[in-house]
Amino acid sequence: MKQVVPFTDLRAMTDEVRASIEQGWDQLLDTSGFIGGQVVQDFERSWADYCGVAHAVGVANGTDALQLVLSGLGIGPGDEVVVPTNTFVATAEAVVLVGARPRFADVSPHTLLLTPATLEAAITRRTRAVIVVHLYGQMPDMDALCRVANRAGAVLIEDAAQAHGAAWQGRPAGSFGRAGCFSFYPSKNLGAFGDAGAVVTQDADLAENIRSLRDHGRVRGSHYQHDMVGTNSRLDALQAVVLTAKLGHLAEWAEARRSVAQRYRAALASGPGRMVEELPGGRGVYHLAVVRVPDRPRVQHRLTSMGVQTGIHYPIPCHRLAPYRRFVDGPLPHAEAAAGEILSLPMFPHMSDDQVDRVCEALHAALATEAVGIA
Numbered sequence: 001m002k003q004v005v006p007f008t009d010l011r012a013m014t015d016e017v018r019a020s021i022e023q024g025w026d027q028l029l030d031t032s033g034f035i036g037g038q039v040v041q042d043f044e045r046s047w048a049d050y051c052g053v054a055h056a057v058g059v060a061n062g063t064d065a066l067q068l069v070l071s072g073l074g075i076g077p078g079d080e081v082v083v084p085t086n087t088f089v090a091t092a093e094a095v096v097l098v099g100a101r102p103r104f105a106d107v108s109p110h111t112l113l114l115t116p117a118t119l120e121a122a123i124t125r126r127t128r129a130v131i132v133v134h135l136y137g138q139m140p141d142m143d144a145l146c147r148v149a150n151r152a153g154a155v156l157i158e159d160a161a162q163a164h165g166a167a168w169q170g171r172p173a174g175s176f177g178r179a180g181c182f183s184f185y186p187s188k189n190l191g192a193f194g195d196a197g198a199v200v201t202q203d204a205d206l207a208e209n210i211r212s213l214r215d216h217g218r219v220r221g222s223h224y225q226h227d228m229v230g231t232n233s234r235l236d237a238l239q240a241v242v243l244t245a246k247l248g249h250l251a252e253w254a255e256a257r258r259s260v261a262q263r264y265r266a267a268l269a270s271g272p273g274r275m276v277e278e279l280p281g282g283r284g285v286y287h288l289a290v291v292r293v294p295d296r297p298r299v300q301h302r303l304t305s306m307g308v309q310t311g312i313h314y315p316i317p318c319h320r321l322a323p324y325r326r327f328v329d330g331p332l333p334h335a336e337a338a339a340g341e342i343l344s345l346p347m348f349p350h351m352s353d354d355q356v357d358r359v360c361e362a363l364h365a366a367l368a369t370e371a372v373g374i375a
């Protein structure tokens with residue numbers, strides 16, 4: 001009888017674009033144009049426009065997007081790159097993969113994002129770059145962060161893998177830094193039917209560099225000349241068809257996510273399970289709806305038993321993961337405290353008011369049993 005509220009619903013999005021994807025795929029199957037070609041170029045043009053920048057380069061996934069930007073900027077051994085510790089591991093992983101050293105920064109206890117102060121505290125003489133992460137689809141104070149990075153002579157890179165179409169003071173995610181990195185992993189706000197990613201930038205040279213790096217360091221217009229050691233990180237034409245079809249719905253889906261978040265925020269305002277804050281200058285796209293709760297294991301278990309699926313993003317801050325512990329140089333108290341309390345509630349564009357209300361009722365009930373110590 002009791003209907004489960006799923007954590008997400010990719011199928012509802014697929015259904016909206018199915019016909020146009022089938023048509024696009026049919027054409028590719030007829031022409032066998034599986035790598036590169038017009039579909040990929042057209043998507044790159046549309047994605048650059050959507051992000052308000054001059055160039056977009058499609059790549060194989062979001063991790064490669066980060067790694068290719070770092071390589072493309074010549075960042076490597078001997079360099080340090082500041083990253084918030086509250087992020088998906090790929091942000092720090094990309095830094096290590098190019099041979100540089102990640103320096104973990106703490107986050108705001110209110111937004112769980114980088115702040116000018118936590119960034120400043122992590123900067124050293126060796127800092128070449130900072131990767132600002134728009135985690136959960138929320139943007140931090142980009143004006144202030146750009147100032148701090150500029151003052152330190154560090155390049156600012158945006159990890160916008162969770163923030164397609166988010167904005168700070170009306171300006172889109174990906175357009176602030178030297179480059180913005182996107183993932184189109186299926187569950188991201190703009191998701192492919194497999195792995196995919198993109199780099200966006202205003203810098204024509206960097207774009208050209210990454211175009212070459214993603215394709216074995218090929219010289220443009222030549223098949224056999226390679227003037228760099230690159231890699232194979234191209235965006236499939238099949239995925240470009242999917243992304244093009246879904247891009248037409250992205251703004252509307254983001255709006256739907258925002259209204260789900262608003263409903264959550266209103267219903268949960270009285271606490272104790274309050275939503276993580278959104279800054280007044282930002283326009284978040286709510287990749288995730290994150291609350292903080294006491295005794296999370298028990299609350300999560302109660303929610304599961306009431307048919308509400310949840311997730312945790314992320315239970316272990318990066319600097320506490322085994323391969324990254326050697327880069328730690330001090331406590332990061334806000335991120336550590338948050339990691340034990342955060343809980344991601346169901347969030348997807350097609351979520352009904354009734355589903356949101358059921359999640360809120362279940363959360364209130366779970367927290368109430370929590371308060372009196374029974375479960």
Ligand SMILES: *Cc1c(COP(=O)(O)O)cnc(C)c1O
Nearest residue numbers: 061062063088090161162183185
């Ligand atoms: C998903 C994600 C990535 C990595 O993207 P992939 O496409 O999975 O490689 C990087 N950073 C953040 C914040 C992400 O959420």
